[in-house]
Amino acid sequence: MCDAATSLLQSGAVQSTEVESQLTSDTQIADSRNEPWQSNLGDLYSAVYTAMPDAEYFEESRYVLRGRLETNGIRPADLFGGKVIVDAGCGAGKFTQAIASFGAKRVIGIDIGEENIAFAKEQAKKVPHGAKIDYRVGSVLNLPVEDASADFVWCNSVGHVTGDQRATVSELSRVLMPNGQLFYYVNGRFGLFEILLKMLVNVMAGVPTPLMRHFLQSLGIGAGRISWIIACIFAPYEFLPRAEVEQLLCENGFTDFRLLTRGIDIDYSEKIARGEPFADLKYGEGQLRYIARRV
Numbered sequence: 001m002c003d004a005a006t007s008l009l010q011s012g013a014v015q016s017t018e019v020e021s022q023l024t025s026d027t028q029i030a031d032s033r034n035e036p037w038q039s040n041l042g043d044l045y046s047a048v049y050t051a052m053p054d055a056e057y058f059e060e061s062r063y064v065l066r067g068r069l070e071t072n073g074i075r076p077a078d079l080f081g082g083k084v085i086v087d088a089g090c091g092a093g094k095f096t097q098a099i100a101s102f103g104a105k106r107v108i109g110i111d112i113g114e115e116n117i118a119f120a121k122e123q124a125k126k127v128p129h130g131a132k133i134d135y136r137v138g139s140v141l142n143l144p145v146e147d148a149s150a151d152f153v154w155c156n157s158v159g160h161v162t163g164d165q166r167a168t169v170s171e172l173s174r175v176l177m178p179n180g181q182l183f184y185y186v187n188g189r190f191g192l193f194e195i196l197l198k199m200l201v202n203v204m205a206g207v208p209t210p211l212m213r214h215f216l217q218s219l220g221i222g223a224g225r226i227s228w229i230i231a232c233i234f235a236p237y238e239f240l241p242r243a244e245v246e247q248l249l250c251e252n253g254f255t256d257f258r259l260l261t262r263g264i265d266i267d268y269s270e271k272i273a274r275g276e277p278f279a280d281l282k283y284g285e286g287q288l289r290y291i292a293r294r295v
């Protein structure tokens, strides 16, 4: 698989183009804006997640998780049943609790945001499966989990905001036992969306995040969508090409990758898979959701 990823990289599928060099210069501008994003990241997400109503937190998260797996032919109970699972970068725990509800033996949810974890602990008290969850404040770059102790690591939309995807994947690999499984979702190169997003990041530089959040809330947009919009604008995503993500997985001891190409209606990867008009131009490689096995 490492060879396959290397040849994909060398084949020209991800060669530099004028568009890519434009993206690079835009990224530099975006990264030079005032806010120290990495230190604020936990607070940024906490402010959005902890405003989530219970129906969205519990039922909708179960529905979304189930939909994303079942459209790819995977039953949540088969994937999680009886396993010790680490949810690395769990946010306020909406998917952590969903995973626990699908039959996991134990789930350890870890996030850098202290408010996220405090909120998640309170939410866990509201449902019986909450008793199987152990929440911890910590970084995915230094997980407070022993080596080779997890059957399964879930890392959903985190690797591309840590600032160091290489160190993130290495750490996920460390805590997994041999033959353990990883779910890893990050963005691939994102076509026009990526270019426009970089421009938006530049335009929004200096606008206070709470102002934007309140504005979106006043429009009645759901917390999940707001978190996606806010994160897109205020936490710089790292858009690695698919071949590089696969190379990274391979170099860190993962094999048998499966890219989950299907999803629910709002997923850009699903729009690409359905062949919606101009979807590949608009969304490029889209969202990369993998299931992989630790050697």
Ligand SMILES: C[S@@+](CC[C@H](N)C(=O)[O-])C[C@H]1O[C@@H](n2cnc3c(N)ncnc32)[C@H](O)[C@@H]1O
Binding pocket: 041, 042, 043, 045, 046, 088, 089, 090, 091, 092, 094, 095, 110, 111, 112, 113, 116, 138, 139, 140, 141, 155, 156, 157, 158, 161, 162, 231
């Ligand atoms: C897009 S959110 C995803 C949250 C959750 N996985 C989900 O799917 O709802 C990204 C999360 O990563 C967390 N995060 C970012 N950098 C982190 C780090 N170095 N260590 C732990 N968590 C981190 C943020 O606090 C935030 O909760």
